[in-house]
Amino acid sequence: MTAALADAALRGFLTTAPPSEVFAAARTARDSAFGSSLTYSRKVFIPLTQLCRDVCHYCTFAKAPRGLAKPYLTPDDVLDIARAGAAAGCKEALFTLGDKPELRYAKAREALAELGFATTVDYLEHVAGRVLKETGLLPHINAGVLSPQDYARLRPVSASMGLMLESAADRLCERGGPHHGSPDKAPAVRLATIAQAGEAQIPFTSGLLIGIGETRDERLDALLALRDLHDRHGHLQEIIIQNFRAKPGTRMAAAPEPSEDELLWTIAAARLVFGGGLSIQSPPNLNPGRIEALIDAGLDDWGGISPVTIDHVNPEAPWPEIEGLAAQCAGKGHVLAERLTAHPRFVADPERWLDPAVRKRVTALSDADGLGREGSWSPGVAAPAPGRPGDPLGMGPAPAIARHRALERCLADVEAGREPQTTDITELFSARGAAAADIVAAADGLRRQVCGETVTYAINRNINYTNICTFSCSFCAFSKTSTKAGTRDRPYVLSHEEVGARALEAWEAGATEVCLQGGIHPSYTGETYLSICRAVKAACPDMHIHAFSPLEIAHGAASLGRPVDDFLRMLKDEGLASLPGTAAEILDDEVRAILCPDKVDTAQWLAIIAAAHGVGLPTTSTIMFGHVDRPIHWTRHLLALRRLQARTGGITEFVPLPFVHMQSPIYLRGLARKGPTWRESVLMHAVGRIALHGEISNVQASWVKLGLEGAAALLDAGVNDLGGVLMNESISRAAGAAHGQGLEREDIEAVLARMGRPARQRTTLYGTPAPRPSAAPELAPA
Structure with a gap:
């Protein structure tokens, strides 16, 4: 016509x-x-x-x-x-x-x-x-x-x-x-x-x-x-x-x-x-x-x-x-x-x-939908998040509405073991008002069904062994070179002896895990990462080593001329027990071309995580959201994780990481948003719970990005885990976050007690830590 x-x-x-x-x-x-x-x-x-x-x-x-x-x-x-x-x-x-x-x-x-x-x-x-x-x-x-x-x-x-x-x-x-x-x-x-x-x-x-x-x-x-x-x-x-x-x-x-x-x-x-x-x-x-x-x-x-x-x-x-x-x-x-x-x-x-x-x-x-940003809250700010226990969205009583049709379809799919549709998940991310409240309530119902009321957390320590990095990720305020010094930290390298000493100190303070990540130093090779594992195990044989992003794995393997799976076996032999699923940012190459063009691409990240699972190394999974991305990118990321987990079963948890903007280079150039809004942050956890249901059981909230009270509010939005106390966390602090540098277990348990939620200390792999003598209450600063 x-x-x-x-x-x-x-x-x-x-x-x-x-x-x-x-x-x-x-x-x-x-x-x-x-x-x-x-x-x-x-x-x-x-x-x-x-x-x-x-x-x-x-x-x-x-x-x-x-x-x-x-x-x-x-x-x-x-x-x-x-x-x-x-x-x-x-x-x-x-x-x-x-x-x-x-x-x-x-x-x-x-x-x-x-x-x-x-x-x-x-x-x-x-x-x-x-x-x-x-x-x-x-x-x-x-x-x-x-x-x-x-x-x-x-x-x-x-x-x-x-x-x-x-x-x-x-x-x-x-x-x-x-x-x-x-x-x-x-x-x-x-x-x-x-x-x-x-x-x-x-x-x-x-x-x-x-x-x-x-x-x-x-x-x-x-x-x-x-x-x-x-x-x-x-x-x-x-x-x-x-x-x-x-x-x-x-x-x-x-x-x-x-x-x-x-x-x-x-x-x-x-x-x-x-x-x-x-x-x-x-x-x-x-x-x-x-x-x-x-x-x-x-x-x-x-x-x-x-x-x-x-x-x-x-x-x-x-x-x-x-x-x-x-x-x-x-x-x-x-x-x-x-x-x-x-x-x-x-x-x-x-x-x-x-x-x-x-x-x-x-x-x-603007927000992720290109609409006006709601409120003044951003991840990492000192001001409290708008949400609170019982009202994660901070919107007060929501009027009764007919259930969101995309939500109904998603729930039907995941309960039947099917992958939800891309259009349906994307629609959930854009929900507002009562429709958003309905999604949050549905996610929390799934959390209750899978995990019950108990909230888990780990006692761990971050050891960022260097902040010198040859990569040029546009979002990163942590990595430094002689010409790229940030406002909070100067370039540094920890000796292996210092890494081992910090691991022992953490063990004596009650930690069951050290999380080891750093920049890609120009002189580091695969042998460096193997030596770091040896240093930790020599100082503290029973410590769980949770270490090395897929980018570090790729770099280490390439430097030794070894296939990734071979290098992972070598690390495992030296004591590596699990990998953080970081360096994922957004698993969509359209976004990665802006954020991290010289980093591993989506297919490489997924292949390295799959290889880790193949050699018996479990991993977490993350998403860093709220910068140049849109809901369709978030959807593609979640579905990529769901498909990977369906093949390998090696992912222990899903950890949304809201982008902290203050000192991020891409934000300072005017090319990125101020992180996700609070509504977007809540929905990422809730929709993640729904989209990954039947594959990934645990959803974690990052108190480092959200504040402890903000993270606690998300326990009514599908979240069942608060991560670790993260003694000496520094990456978010480098980006401008007011939170970080560590909690005490008493901080976490006090918040959960006010909510009437049982607390359980866990190991990295969600087991129960073996009984140990009383731990020292504090650590020396990093």
């Missing part, structure tokens, strides 16, 4: 089908693309100037110079508004202004000259850049008709821009029409400008103003014209369907407003014209009492809502309270999620759509 025939069929359906069928089709398209989420952007409204050369007959925003105290907001005015927004948790600064007022008003030219600028765009570029740099808010610019040169100048100081098409009907510009005397409202002019934004690769917003004299057919003409531009450039992120409001003091004060039926029909039509690829928005402050009807018509976005500033275009229409809007969305089975001014599709492809100066801030404000 040609596009013309398809459009004709769509027109026919929209013209003849009953509204209920139209709305049902729109909802289906919306739900297939956006699931249960409805979005909004928390913003401040900055009316840089209300002077405009156009004279739209319905507008009260534009004013003559005599109606304004000053023609332009000053830079201090702008920054005061932006700072108030940042303090209120806003992420967007919406710049709205009249179109080229200096071409009409001498007062505008004089004011710009006093400010030191020749044009409004000159001034806009300056103040938007200051807002981005000094407050961190993301500018969204609505500056009317712009040239390609204007877009080139404004792109480095904005995350998105917009221009309402309003209508594609030329007749509305004729004498007596609402756009007569407004040269910038000519449809051809506006469509050309929107096309130029696409050529400039700018995330862009457009839409219709309905009820100003256009017909339904003319609305469809406008929507199809916008769709054609989007088909060419891919730059439209949302279509706004805004209903005309008659305002006193305008020429259209007595004009009839569009009916609710017209508004809902147009929203549904926009959804069906654009399908699921774009957001369809309608302003909630212009439609009080219609929220549920708008949702039923296929809307998925509410646009910007400000807790700080009024809607200067519609000052008579107050913003809804965000909490109240969230409750109304929940009543319709949807969760309200905050987004950025750049929508997720553009956040996920920053090299194309975002200037480098803007990308850094967008990345810092």
Whole structure:
């Protein structure tokens, strides 16, 4: 079917089908693309100037110079508004202004000259850049008709821009029409400008103003014209369907407003014209009492809502309270999620759509789905995590909902011993609100079924024998060279004697395990690793040696010219008892190409772990998440672990490691997020429990990344193990974590006692340690 025939069929359906069928089709398209989420952007409204050369007959925003105290907001005015927004948790600064007022008003030219600028765009570029740099808010610019040169100048100081098409009907510009005397409202002019934004690769917003004299057919003409531009450039992120409001003091004060039926029909039509690829928005402050009807018509976005500033275009229409809007969305089975001014599709492809100066801030404000980051918590911060025992997500009582369909399918698969579907697992990672709470509860049910109520932990010591490394992993703040010294540690190498002494000291303090890992020192060979094992065993024959990541194994084997399995047997003969499943990061080469391009790849990591299992060396498994990765990458990682375990059975536990960002090189370059959000951290443990059910029995929470109280909260989210006390942990500390350096067993047991959960000290392989004399309470610092 040609596009013309398809459009004709769509027109026919929209013209003849009953509204209920139209709305049902729109909802289906919306739900297939956006699931249960409805979005909004928390913003401040900055009316840089209300002077405009156009004279739209319905507008009260534009004013003559005599109606304004000053023609332009000053830079201090702008920054005061932006700072108030940042303090209120806003992420967007919406710049709205009249179109080229200096071409009409001498007062505008004089004011710009006093400010030191020749044009409004000159001034806009300056103040938007200051807002981005000094407050961190993301500018969204609505500056009317712009040239390609204007877009080139404004792109480095904005995350998105917009221009309402309003209508594609030329007749509305004729004498007596609402756009007569407004040269910038000519449809051809506006469509050309929107096309130029696409050529400039700018995330862009457009839409219709309905009820100003256009017909339904003319609305469809406008929507199809916008769709054609989007088909060419891919730059439209949302279509706004805004209903005309008659305002006193305008020429259209007595004009009839569009009916609710017209508004809902147009929203549904926009959804069906654009399908699921774009957001369809309608302003909630212009439609009080219609929220549920708008949702039923296929809307998925509410646009910007400000807790700080009024809607200067519609000052008579107050913003809804965000909490109240969230409750109304929940009543319709949807969760309200905050987004950025750049929508997720553009956040996920920053090299194309975002200037480098803007990308850094967008990345810092976004979550793994490309939506707005929830809360201020990050892994490793000293502030407590939002979750608590009994309420892992920290969201309070969750409303009762029908069970998440993807969750039902996953549970059915794993209970039957089948691998869950990629799409289902990925969908679980993006769950929010009550759906997320349902996933957490299901995971904890599986934990209870497999592990009971007892929480395990080990007494162990970390020995990081060197932090000098020849590899250039972009996330790592631990490794150092003479030219890559971090802010916490200097390059060092521990002697074998010191390694043995630390192992003995740990044994005397009650440890049953030493965990040995280090950088890939340029002078190390496989013999180095064999000697380290000998040193530990010579000092402490009964200590369990849990050592050497797959990267170290690969390096050691290659340096000796031996196959990996041979080298593993050699290590085992010298006392190696198990391997940490670290260096996994994300088992997806798309991500590894960014994080660790010179490290072992996914297939090599899996092969080394399988080889370890093959020679009788069990391993843990890890995932380091929350940097440049997305839920699909997490899913691929979990399924790779599940498949490996199904073949070898050698994995003892799954250990999610939230990315600690503070001193990480990739974060400091503006290319990584601030670690996972708390919701993402909880879901990683919960979804890991579900996806790995029937294969890996133990799920561990890292108190080093989450804090002890945060890790304890996850004991109600599928976690059954708190790892080890990790005397002298240093890798997370090097990245900026406030936690680490070791716990006492009393710390762990006190937290568990408050929760009413039994505690059990375990060995590395989940056995019960043999009785020993009382241990010394403390160790010397590393």
